[in-house]
Amino acid sequence: MLHSFGYKDPESFRGKRVLVIGCAIxxxxxxxxxxxxxxxxxxxxxxxxxxxxxxxxAGVPSDVLAFTRFAALNAEVTPRExxxxxxxxxxxxxxxxxxxxxxxxxxGNFLTVGRAxxxxxxxxxxxxxIAVKPWIRQVQGWNVRFSxxxxxxFDAIILGTGFELSIPFLSPTISDLLDLxxxxxxxxxFTFHPDLAGLAFLGLWEQxxxxxxxxxxxxxxxxxCLERNPATSHPExxxxxxxxxxxxxxxxxxxxxxxxxRFCSRSKRALNPI
Numbered sequence: 001m002l003h004s005f006g007y008k009d010p011e012s013f014r015g016k017r018v019l020v021i022g023c024a025i026x027x028x029x030x031x032x033x034x035x036x037x038x039x040x041x042x043x044x045x046x047x048x049x050x051x052x053x054x055x056x057x058a059g060v061p062s063d064v065l066a067f068t069r070f071a072a073l074n075a076e077v078t079p080r081e082x083x084x085x086x087x088x089x090x091x092x093x094x095x096x097x098x099x100x101x102x103x104x105x106x107x108g109n110f111l112t113v114g115r116a117x118x119x120x121x122x123x124x125x126x127x128x129x130i131a132v133k134p135w136i137r138q139v140q141g142w143n144v145r146f147s148x149x150x151x152x153x154f155d156a157i158i159l160g161t162g163f164e165l166s167i168p169f170l171s172p173t174i175s176d177l178l179d180l181x182x183x184x185x186x187x188x189x190f191t192f193h194p195d196l197a198g199l200a201f202l203g204l205w206e207q208x209x210x211x212x213x214x215x216x217x218x219x220x221x222x223x224x225c226l227e228r229n230p231a232t233s234h235p236e237x238x239x240x241x242x243x244x245x246x247x248x249x250x251x252x253x254x255x256x257x258x259x260x261x262r263f264c265s266r267s268k269r270a271l272n273p274i
Contacts, residue, residue, distance in 0.1 A: 004030055004160040014038035016155035019144060021136070023050050025116050027160025032120040035129040043152065044125075045133045048113050049104035051091045055119040062117070066090070084111035091115065101126040104134075165204075174199075191218060 004026040010033050018039050020031040023046035035042045053062055075083055088110035099105040101122040107113050124130045133152075138145040143153050164182035167175070177195060178185040187193055190205045203215055 001157045002159070004158060005163070007158055010034060010037040010039075013156060015040050017041040017043075017153065019043045019045065019152075019154045019157045020160060021157065022046055022160030022162070023048060023116060024160060024162065025118060027158075028052070028116050028118040028121040030158055030160060031130055032118060032124055035124045036120065041131070042129065043131045043133050043154070044121075045136060045146065047135050048107040049098055050113050051088065051095075051106050051110055051115040052098050052103075052122055053091055053095050053115055053117050054122075055117060057094060062094075065094075081111070084109060096122070098122060098125075102128075103132045191221075 004022070007030055013034055014037070016039055018034050018041070020027050020034070020042065022028075023044075027044070027046070031042050031044045053066075055062055057065060078086075091110070097105065102125045103122065121130065125132055133150070134147040136144055137147050137149075142155065142157075143151055144157075145151050165180070165185065166182070167180065167185075170178075170180065174196065178187065178193060185201075185204065187201060187204065191200050191202070193199070202218055203211065
């Protein structure tokens, strides 16, 4: 039995009966990996069926199709419930209902159950190379009883059940200031803390879509914000941060440095726990 973090070598599971627990990306990817690389039987079980998106649609990355500039602008003005309904309809129209492949019907609407991104899982379920079982009721050694009252014996069990937030290299003083625990840290926009000048965090959010574009944007903002002295910023002033011109807020709106300055200045006044 191991956590998905410890899954490194699919060859060690060749010819074995493997139970993979979970319906997020890592669990579905591991189940697909095992089914294609020689496990004798792969069973996937989870409490809640999510909507499933494939990584490619007709050879085009699904991120390119779904995460467009129009979609981003539309999300700013569309009510959350309506946006969730439209996203759900898009996923069902483009990628299909998991139930059609032999998995389960999604256990609620998109905003409730979320989505998983995996290319091969649903086709492998449809081909019978991955069996989907309802949630676990009992485990006795390597024998597992499912909620449909069926029993099955396995050689290995992999837990794709999520991760805890861990930043062990932070000093106790900083960890206490962030109120850091396994689920959250007190950070504005997942990046800054107003009492930690010169320190920024990167990537501490759950991302829908490609990670690298927002990581690159955030790192640019971090650099622009941290190259100044946060203690000397005045967000109510019309003067730009580290710029050689002075103008009104309207005139400075398109200045990249001023955008970063306003972003970082606000971090002194608000916290957004993750």
